[in-house]
Amino acid sequence: MQNQNNTIIQVKNVKKIYRMGSEKIYAVDDVSFDIQKGEFCCLLGTSGSGKSTLLNLMAGIEKLSGGQIIIKGQKIHKMSENSLARFRQRYLGFVFQSYNLMNSMTALENVEFPLVFKRVRTKKRRALSKDMLKQVGLENRMNHKPKEMSGGQQQRVGIARAFVAKPEIVFADEPTGNLDTKTAMEVLKLIRNIAKENNQTIVMVTHDKRVAQFADKVINILDGKIQSIEKIENVESIENKEKIETTESIEVLETKLS
Ligand code: ADP
Ligand code: MG
Secondary structure: OOOOOOEEEEEEEEEEEEEEOOEEEEEEEEEEEEEEOOOEEEEEOOOOOOHHHHHHHHOOOOOOOEEEEEEOOEEHHHOOHHHHHHHHHHHEEEEEOOOOOOOOOOHHHHHHHHHHHOOOOHHHHHHHHHHHHHHOOOOOOOOOOHHHOOHHHHHHHHHHHHHOOOOOEEEEEOOOOOOOHHHHHHHHHHHHHHHHHOOOEEEEEEOOHHHHOOOOEEEEEEOOEEEEEEEOOOHHHHHHHHHHHHHHHHHHHHHHHO
């Protein structure tokens, strides 16, 4: 299984306190855990438990009130804005609940976007993006704009965009929150399979226990604190059991769309 020396993310005594007038909200309250390279980690908890805050702290989007976040040996809370931006570009990918696609752009252009920032040449950029869209099953939707696609398809574009630059870590905040159950399971399998193929690390926030079954590790959060950390050993067998169901749902989806 996982090599213990393969830690890619360390969260140490992390705190986030919001001040609302005279009131203090302990959104993340002294949280510590490690994530290993290649691990699919789920932050599971009810609404308001502090999951998104924790994810945003880990991604360097929000500033810590206390503690440390170390990614690939680097203290990200000590980085300047510029180094942090470069670090994110080089190592991190993001998937959002509301997809966050550019509405005026085609699927292909949306997927190309992170590569533009990385200054990848046009030809290579296009080839990589097309390949990624094929991987998520959207070879026939490359020139569609977000509004011309279903929610599931839009999220598959979102996944292609998150993974196209081969980031070592992908952060996802309720990526299946707007999808029906079948499509959600489909999207989760896609994320898991792509990540496993390339030994990429996933940190996913969810309130849904069914989502957590795709993870290798589930961190249960309540009121900003860790309740428990579970290692899931059985993911491969769950996947096999659901393989037939998955194939069916893709066919149903394709038929509906054609
Ligand atoms: P979750 O993602 O688990 O639903 P959040 O991380 O969004 O939870 O929020 C955790 C707690 O912090 C909630 O009580 C929320 O109201 C509060 N909170 C989140 N963001 C802010 C903010 N910008 N200002 C004040 N309070 C906030
Ligand atoms: Mg949230």
